[in-house]
Each structure stands twice: as structure tokens, then as C-alpha cells.
Amino acid sequence: MGMEELQLALILAAVSPAIGGVLIRGEKGTAKSTAVRALTEILPAIEVIPSCRFSCDPNHPSSDCPDGPHEIAGENGRERSLRSARLVELPVGATEDRVLGSLHLERALSEGVTAYEPGLLAAAHRGLLYVDEVNLLHDHLVDVLLDAAAMGRATVERDGVSVTHPARFVLVGTMNPEEGELRPQLLDRFGLTVDVVASRDPAVRVEVMRARLSYEAGPAAYVAKFADAQRELAERIVKAQSLLPEVILTDAALRQIAEICASFDVDGMRADLVTARTAVAHAAWSGRTVVEVEDVRAAAKLALPHRKRRNPFDAPGLDDEQLDQAIKDSTPPEPDPDDDPDGGPDNPGGGPDGGGPDNSDGGEEGDAPPEHDDASPQHDASSDQEASSDQTARENPESALPGPAPTGxxxxxxxxxxxxxxxxQAAGAGVAGRRSRAITEVGRVVGDRARVGREPGRPHLLATIRAAAPHQHTRRTADTPTKPTPSGARSWRPGLVVRGSDIRLAVREGREGxxxxxxxxxxxxxxxxxxxxxxxxxxxxxxxxxxxxxxxxxxxxxxxxxxxxxxxxxxxxxxxxxxxxxxxxxxxxxxxxxxxxxxxxxxxxxxxxxxxxxxxxxxxxxxxxxxxxxxxxxxxxxxxxxxxxxxxxxxxxxxxxxxxxxxxxxxxxxxxxxxxxxxxxxxxxxxxxxxxxxxx
Incomplete structure (x- = not known):
């Protein structure tokens, strides 16, 4: 209730995932997480290949899917099933292996096979990836996350082995600015941003409380009451998605978007591209096939607040009056058939009265505006006062000491x-940051250590091999032989036999906060x-x-x-x-x-x-x-x-x-x-x- 801009941003990101997701900024208790989780209820169901761990589309399977290639089975085409869109939550404390996925090191060393275990990015493919408190996520994880969102795929490269899989999802992050801001370059990677605050209107707050209490009294009945509206909303999203390829972005609209972005002094071209994609999605959502000024304005309000140039301590935001003026300046005037664009005999100069440019200020053409007189009486008085103060200070140094200011x-x-x-100086483990040298989770490798239990982390390949090498004779002797060879001898399983106790984790030196x-x-x-x-x-x-x-x-x-x-x-x-x-x-x-x-x-x-x-x-x-x-x-x-x-x-x-x-x-x-x-x-x-x- 009262969060129309937030709802619109989430819906547009669902209509066109190419926008790049949504960042929701707001104070605590403003239903940020509730809105994100509710989005999955209206996302359309998707067709998947049941045997594919990466949710490949049966009609357009990915050529680089690790579970592929997906062959056509029978007359009815590929095996397929229908399931609802997923909401995958990425915890703040997740490791890089959990996000990207990891290689099964023991099988890779002992069997010589690339056994890839998918991570959260794979699970979120063709769904929704939600990062709560994204500003608290370690920088290296945010880099991985946003790169995958921008490229539409995730790549795991480790120890000479490379695995790539599709990872196209709607990325949504929520954050409380009081907990700290995202770095500007990371903030720019989110397509849209919305600032939410609780309504100060008592009537709206009463309705929010009444709705919440009604839901708690009977969740099933409350949800059923809105079933029709939910279904209509989901159908409208599907209709907008199907209309999206037909929407025309005219040259005039492109020119207007470029002028608006330039007026807000944004860096790079991402703002222009995101604004254009958002305007197209808004037109499709509104049922139009041509982008209009209304679509451009709605897109700019969502795509530009976090991209305009600002001082480090200024909060992201967009001045509605400045936006209105930018739209007005970038909108070409409609031609008037009664006007002669070249000027006629009655108006040779092109001015309002035919006398050249309009000098409505009453001054003569070429006159310069009056300049400020630096030699004003006020200036002289100030200079005399400063000189007097300096002379007093030289004669009596104690008088130069300023007295205490009034209380408060x-x-x-x-x-x-x-x-x-x-x-x-690096002394023990630190928190990943960008200031001091310390032992952290990312950085250059400076050593290795034994893994504790099934502790997650990036293995150190050479150290693991060194730890396993002394035990190979004992392990091969005790191992079960495979099938006999043609000569009757028993062959042994090739490769290095690795146990979980051999795995060593890399010790990395990076920067701490x-x-x-x-x-x-x-x-x-x-x-x-x-x-x-x-x-x-x-x-x-x-x-x-x-x-x-x-x-x-x-x-x-x-x-x-x-x-x-x-x-x-x-x-x-x-x-x-x-x-x-x-x-x-x-x-x-x-x-x-x-x-x-x-x-x-x-x-x-x-x-x-x-x-x-x-x-x-x-x-x-x-x-x-x-x-x-x-x-x-x-x-x-x-x-x-x-x-x-x-x-x-x-x-x-x-x-x-x-x-x-x-x-x-x-x-x-x-x-x-x-x-x-x-x-x-x-x-x-x-x-x-x-x-x-x-x-x-």
C-alpha cells in the first residue's frame, strides 16, 4: 500500500529481465522483502527439461549447458515439464563457491572427470535472485553476482578447468542505507533503483495495519480474496512480455532519452541503455506499441536516480522538477501550420516583432550586464576590520585567542x-575491505592450511596433491581392482587417489576494513x-x-x-x-x-x-x-x-x-x-x- 513505484519497478524488471534488476533502498520495516517475495506469485510458470539442473528451456536449450547437449526424444520433441518461477535467496554470508558452484576436487583428481556442482546462480536461472542487505555483501561476491547478471552466464575457472552455464535471472537487492552504501560502480550495475519510506499519512498507516491484522487472522481467506486480482496481474505480465518485441522505440524517443541522461550528467552509456529498455517495457506494460513521453518519464525516474553525478555523501535521488524540465527541454515543439519557419516579409528578422532577437530586458543589443563592483563600501569595511584585527593581534597576542562559543x-x-x-600491518584474519593488509577470503595466495571437517573454501591444488602423494602406494594396494585385462591381469583405477583429509585450503592475503x-x-x-x-x-x-x-x-x-x-x-x-x-x-x-x-x-x-x-x-x-x-x-x-x-x-x-x-x-x-x-x-x-x- 502506497508503494506504487516499487511495484512498477519490480513488474518492469519481470517484463524485461534485460533491464538489469532492481535495487530497493529504504528504512527498516517498509515491506521491501515482502514485495520481492510476492513477485514470484505473479511470475509466469516456465517450461524446463526435467533432467537439466540448469532449467534449460526445451524450445531453446543452451549450447553451453554442462548437462547438454539436450537431444530431441521421440516425436513430441524434448522431454519437458512445467514449474513455477523460483525465488533463490543469496545469504550475506555465502561463499564464492556457494554462489558460482564448485568443482568436485576429489573426483577431478582421482577419476579425471569434471564434476561440477551447481551454485545459486544456476538455481536462479530463468527465475528471481534475491539478495537481502546487498550492501553488506562482500565486494568480490557482488562483482561476481553483477557480472553474471550483465553477461547472462556464469563461468567457473579453477585449476585449468572451465565450466560455463546460463544464468539469466531478475536480480533484486534490498538494503537499508543506514547500514552503508554500495560503491558507485556497483550501484550503477543495477538497472533500476527505488527509495521506499513508510507513509506518513495516518489513513494509509491504518489501512496497512488493518490489512496485516486481517491476514494474520486468516491467511488462506485473505489470499483467496485477492486471487482474481493476482491472476489478472500475472496474465498482464505475460501479455506485456509477448508485446515487448513489437514495441517501437522511435528516433525522437532515443534523442529525448539521450538529452535527459546528458542533462543529469551521468557517467558512461549504461544509463541511456537501461532507460531505453525500461521505456520499451513500460510501453508494453501499458499496452502500447510505440514509446511515448510518458514511458520515457517513468523510465528516467527509475533508471537515473542512482546514476546522476553526486558528491560522495549525497544520497541518490532525482529532483522531479529537474526531470520535468529536462523532459520539457528535450521534447520538440509541435509545428504550428500558421507559422512560417523561414520568416516572411512581415517578420524578416525572425523575432517576435520582426526586429531580430528579443531583448525583453530593455537593454540594447550587445550591452553587457552590469558587473559586481568589488570596491563596494561593504568590501572596504571588511578589509579595514581585518587589518585592524591583525594589528591588534600583533600588539597583544592574547587578544587573538578566540573566546568560547555560546553553549549549544x-x-x-x-x-x-x-x-x-x-x-x-597484517596481524591475523581481517574483514574483507580495501584498506589494510590482512588474511582474508580473497586476494593473492600466500600459503595453505588443512581443511577443518567439510569447511567450505577454495582448495589449493598443488598443496592438496603434495598432501595426497605420500599415501598413493598404500591406497592403491588397498583399493579394489577393476575388471581383468585381456592378458588376465587385474588393472587398477588410474589417477591420483585423494581423500577428504588431503584437501588443503588456500590462505590468501588481501585488504581488510x-x-x-x-x-x-x-x-x-x-x-x-x-x-x-x-x-x-x-x-x-x-x-x-x-x-x-x-x-x-x-x-x-x-x-x-x-x-x-x-x-x-x-x-x-x-x-x-x-x-x-x-x-x-x-x-x-x-x-x-x-x-x-x-x-x-x-x-x-x-x-x-x-x-x-x-x-x-x-x-x-x-x-x-x-x-x-x-x-x-x-x-x-x-x-x-x-x-x-x-x-x-x-x-x-x-x-x-x-x-x-x-x-x-x-x-x-x-x-x-x-x-x-x-x-x-x-x-x-x-x-x-x-x-x-x-x-x-
């Missing part, structure tokens, strides 16, 4: 800059706009780098009497930037509480994600002013963090002029952290210091 004032950050790579937790002092002593602006600019730059490197980030702030988890560890750096930009300052400094809160966040994060290593960035002037013995308590908390072996950076924001207490430096010593003075380094050097500390 919010400082803004400046333009972020490119951050240097955070590089942590990290958890960067910012612990920011938001008290009154930090409340100068200039100082907090520098700190925020540095953190935003680190967040931009984390966005590109697939890190997790978190934000803890402390002010007044308490510390607050402004943002729990998340992959959504966009949310982190918004929380940081709105961070107010003022009040006392509960430094110990801030450190303890940061320690608790890291403790919980380690339980949930034990393989992701953290980096704590503490930004403070060290002046603990909340409670008795406040600084001693802060040092105790810092000592506890140091015992946990957490890498840390302390950024001292104490003013450089006047009396310096050096409390932040003392705190850095207790933490075993890298110490920085904000007055000595620019905001960019904060990034450099974090890099140095992370590489230590």
Missing part, C-alpha cells in the same frame, strides 16, 4: 580533502568555532576516506555530565557526517566518561565483529572538569584502554598561546597513543597522524 553553538566544517591511506571510532570533546573549552571547524574538517576527510575504503565508523561525544554515542559503529558514513555537522558544543568536560563510553562501544563492536580491528581517535584539550579528581579518573580509563591494546591517537586542542597545562600529552602517554598538537598541525596533518599511528 554548532561549528561548520570546511571543504574535505583527500586523506592518505590508513595502513595497518577497520573500525575508526572518533571520541570528540564537545565541552565549552572546545567551543571556539575556529577550533571545532578544523576538527570537524579533519574528521569529515577521514570519513570520506572511510567511505572509499569500506571501513566502519563510529562517533562518541562528551560534554556536560555525560558521554553520548552519537553514532554506533556503522558503514554509513553519510549518517556520521550528518551527526558530526550537527554536533553542538558547551558545558563541562566529562573526559573519563567519554573514554569509558568509547571503551564500551569498542567492547560491543568486538563481540559483534571480532575480526575488525579498531582505531580510537580522541580529540580533546585534556581539561577534565566534571567531578572530583576528574583527570585522575580519565587517566585510569586511559590505562584500561591501553591494556586492551587498542591503537589510539590523541589530538590536543589546547590553545598554543598562554599557559599550557599539557594534560592531553600526559593522557596520550598513559594511552600509549600518538600525540598531536592541533595548533601545530593543520587539519590535513590530523589525517597524516592517524595514518602514521595505524601503520605502527
Amino acid at each position: 553553538q554548532v561549528a561548520a566544517s570546511s571543504e574535505p580533502y583527500k586523506a592518505r591511506l590508513l595502513s595497518v 577497520n573500525l575508526v571510532l572518533f571520541c570528540v570533546d564537545a565541552s565549552g573549552s572546545m567551543g571556539t568555532k575556529r577550533r571545532m571547524g578544523e576538527v570537524k574538517t579533519a574528521i569529515v576527510s577521514l570519513l570520506l576516506d572511510a567511505y572509499q575504503r569500506r571501513d566502519k565508523v563510529g562517533l562518541v561525544t562528551f560534554a556536560g555530565a555525560t558521554a553520548t554515542v552519537a553514532l554506533p559503529p556503522t558503514g554509513s558514513v553519510e549518517t556520521a557526517v550528518r551527526r558530526l555537522e550537527s554536533l553542538p558544543t558547551g558545558g563541562r568536560t566529562p573526559l573519563a566518561e567519554g573514554l569509558l563510553q568509547a571503551a564500551d562501544v569498542l567492547r560491543i563492536a568486538a563481540i559483534r565483529d571480532p575480526r575488525r580491528r579498531p582505531l580510537l581517535v580522541l580529540v580533546t584539550d585534556g581539561r577534565a572538569t566534571h567531578g572530583e579528581s576528574a583527570f585522575d579518573k580519565a587517566k585510569q580509563a586511559a590505562g584500561w584502554l591501553a591494556m586492551q591494546g587498542i591503537a589510539s591517537v590523541v589530538v590536543d586542542c589546547e590553545p598554543r598561546r598562554g599557559v599550557r597545562l599539557g594534560l592531553a600529552a600526559e593522557l596520550a602517554g598513559v594511552l600509549g597513543a600518538e600525540y598531536l598538537d592541533l595548533g601545530e598541525v593543520a587539519a590535513g596533518n590530523l589525517v597524516r597522524a592517524v595514518t602514521t599511528r595505524s601503520a605502527a
Whole structure:
């Protein structure tokens, strides 16, 4: 209810799988998964060859099907059966072998045969492949998945053996943007995208609740009530699929699509192609055989929001007014028979009054618009004020120190800059990412290890052969002989005899992602706009780098009497930037509480994600002013963090002029952290210091 755009996107993808699937973005509890699973109820049934594990079409079997070739049997043609379309769900924790399928290594080595076990892509052929929380899927799996969706086939190449099978499916992914975004190049591989939010209209929300409660009271009766509507919808999809080849995409429509895509400054040509395919599908769905402006508009709303050029922290979206203007500009005006396109004797100049171009602004032709006068009184006053301020600062250095900002004032950050790579030395297994060297599931092979039980993973061929080789004499002697040869001797089964205990798995070194937790002092002593602006600019730059490197980030702030988890560890750096930009300052400094809160966040994060290593960035002037013995308590908390072996950076924001207490430096010593003075380094050097500390 109230999700018409979502329903339309799913239906168009079903009508024309060549569109490339649908990405559904939305907050939790908005029926994303429900809508996807419901799609299978209206997809038409398909004919398959029962003996084919890859659901080949009996009328057009795939020439590269591993179970082929499929011969014609009898007078009635190939064996065939009818079954409903499948919904295959790809779990977030699936391995590459489970997605692509795998080769039976023991049979390949011992019998010399290519025994291929199909994966999820094969099961989804001619059906629906659903990836819930696709933004949490490892990057290498997303690459495999989207390549298969684009090529219509899946290829497994391993140890000199290659298997290719058809894999054409409707790819649908759902995600909550608060959990993190997809990389732009992966986002672009989805044909359509839809943003869904729960309706704020109380009447709609009441209807949703009433429908849900009615379903729970009697599921069978509720479903039966909509049986006719479901059947009509399924029949309409079949009719649209049959009409699709007859739809004409005119040159004018192609020109309009190209102009609209160009107006949104999209990269590459995929946006144009997807928009064209979607417009054709929309025309077929609407029962038309010629693409019209209405079809182009509907297609652009679904195909362009995630492809238009945007800043890293901007959410995908499309401005309806901009789209309407682009459509208006790209639609050629209808000719008026009363107009003379060449101009006549009464209108030699082609202008509205025959006098050349229309200068409705009243200016003479060729006159330039008035320019801004840089030497305005306001400009002079500002320059005089700056000069006076500089002279005062030279005469009295203390006066140059900015005073504390009013309580609750919010400082803004400046333009972020490119951050240097955070590089942590490989120490144990990490979470696949794009930042630090670590032992991960993908990457270059650096060794091998024994397989535990039937643990999934990519085998190391040479290491497996080395493990099996010493046992060949014993195994061949104990093996059962085959049929006798013509000479009467007994022959033995050729090849290498491999047992499950011989299999070795490859150890790979790749890149890992990290958890960067910012612990920011938001008290009154930090409340100068200039100082907090520098700190925020540095953190935003680190967040931009984390966005590109697939890190997790978190934000803890402390002010007044308490510390607050402004943002729990998340992959959504966009949310982190918004929380940081709105961070107010003022009040006392509960430094110990801030450190303890940061320690608790890291403790919980380690339980949930034990393989992701953290980096704590503490930004403070060290002046603990909340409670008795406040600084001693802060040092105790810092000592506890140091015992946990957490890498840390302390950024001292104490003013450089006047009396310096050096409390932040003392705190850095207790933490075993890298110490920085904000007055000595620019905001960019904060990034450099974090890099140095992370590489230590």
C-alpha cells in the first residue's frame, strides 16, 4: 500500500529481465522483502527439461549447458515439464563457491572427470535472485553476482578447468542505507533503483495495519480474496512480455532519452541503455506499441536516480522538477501550420516583432550586464576590520585567542580533502575491505592450511596433491581392482587417489576494513568555532576516506555530565557526517566518561565483529572538569584502554598561546597513543597522524 513505484519497478524488471534488476533502498520495516517475495506469485510458470539442473528451456536449450547437449526424444520433441518461477535467496554470508558452484576436487583428481556442482546462480536461472542487505555483501561476491547478471552466464575457472552455464535471472537487492552504501560502480550495475519510506499519512498507516491484522487472522481467506486480482496481474505480465518485441522505440524517443541522461550528467552509456529498455517495457506494460513521453518519464525516474553525478555523501535521488524540465527541454515543439519557419516579409528578422532577437530586458543589443563592483563600501569595511584585527593581534597576542562559543553553538566544517591511506600491518584474519593488509577470503595466495571437517573454501591444488602423494602406494594396494585385462591381469583405477583429509585450503592475503571510532570533546573549552571547524574538517576527510575504503565508523561525544554515542559503529558514513555537522558544543568536560563510553562501544563492536580491528581517535584539550579528581579518573580509563591494546591517537586542542597545562600529552602517554598538537598541525596533518599511528 502506497508503494506504487516499487511495484512498477519490480513488474518492469519481470517484463524485461534485460533491464538489469532492481535495487530497493529504504528504512527498516517498509515491506521491501515482502514485495520481492510476492513477485514470484505473479511470475509466469516456465517450461524446463526435467533432467537439466540448469532449467534449460526445451524450445531453446543452451549450447553451453554442462548437462547438454539436450537431444530431441521421440516425436513430441524434448522431454519437458512445467514449474513455477523460483525465488533463490543469496545469504550475506555465502561463499564464492556457494554462489558460482564448485568443482568436485576429489573426483577431478582421482577419476579425471569434471564434476561440477551447481551454485545459486544456476538455481536462479530463468527465475528471481534475491539478495537481502546487498550492501553488506562482500565486494568480490557482488562483482561476481553483477557480472553474471550483465553477461547472462556464469563461468567457473579453477585449476585449468572451465565450466560455463546460463544464468539469466531478475536480480533484486534490498538494503537499508543506514547500514552503508554500495560503491558507485556497483550501484550503477543495477538497472533500476527505488527509495521506499513508510507513509506518513495516518489513513494509509491504518489501512496497512488493518490489512496485516486481517491476514494474520486468516491467511488462506485473505489470499483467496485477492486471487482474481493476482491472476489478472500475472496474465498482464505475460501479455506485456509477448508485446515487448513489437514495441517501437522511435528516433525522437532515443534523442529525448539521450538529452535527459546528458542533462543529469551521468557517467558512461549504461544509463541511456537501461532507460531505453525500461521505456520499451513500460510501453508494453501499458499496452502500447510505440514509446511515448510518458514511458520515457517513468523510465528516467527509475533508471537515473542512482546514476546522476553526486558528491560522495549525497544520497541518490532525482529532483522531479529537474526531470520535468529536462523532459520539457528535450521534447520538440509541435509545428504550428500558421507559422512560417523561414520568416516572411512581415517578420524578416525572425523575432517576435520582426526586429531580430528579443531583448525583453530593455537593454540594447550587445550591452553587457552590469558587473559586481568589488570596491563596494561593504568590501572596504571588511578589509579595514581585518587589518585592524591583525594589528591588534600583533600588539597583544592574547587578544587573538578566540573566546568560547555560546553553549549549544554548532561549528561548520570546511571543504574535505583527500586523506592518505590508513595502513595497518597484517596481524591475523581481517574483514574483507580495501584498506589494510590482512588474511582474508580473497586476494593473492600466500600459503595453505588443512581443511577443518567439510569447511567450505577454495582448495589449493598443488598443496592438496603434495598432501595426497605420500599415501598413493598404500591406497592403491588397498583399493579394489577393476575388471581383468585381456592378458588376465587385474588393472587398477588410474589417477591420483585423494581423500577428504588431503584437501588443503588456500590462505590468501588481501585488504581488510577497520573500525575508526572518533571520541570528540564537545565541552565549552572546545567551543571556539575556529577550533571545532578544523576538527570537524579533519574528521569529515577521514570519513570520506572511510567511505572509499569500506571501513566502519563510529562517533562518541562528551560534554556536560555525560558521554553520548552519537553514532554506533556503522558503514554509513553519510549518517556520521550528518551527526558530526550537527554536533553542538558547551558545558563541562566529562573526559573519563567519554573514554569509558568509547571503551564500551569498542567492547560491543568486538563481540559483534571480532575480526575488525579498531582505531580510537580522541580529540580533546585534556581539561577534565566534571567531578572530583576528574583527570585522575580519565587517566585510569586511559590505562584500561591501553591494556586492551587498542591503537589510539590523541589530538590536543589546547590553545598554543598562554599557559599550557599539557594534560592531553600526559593522557596520550598513559594511552600509549600518538600525540598531536592541533595548533601545530593543520587539519590535513590530523589525517597524516592517524595514518602514521595505524601503520605502527
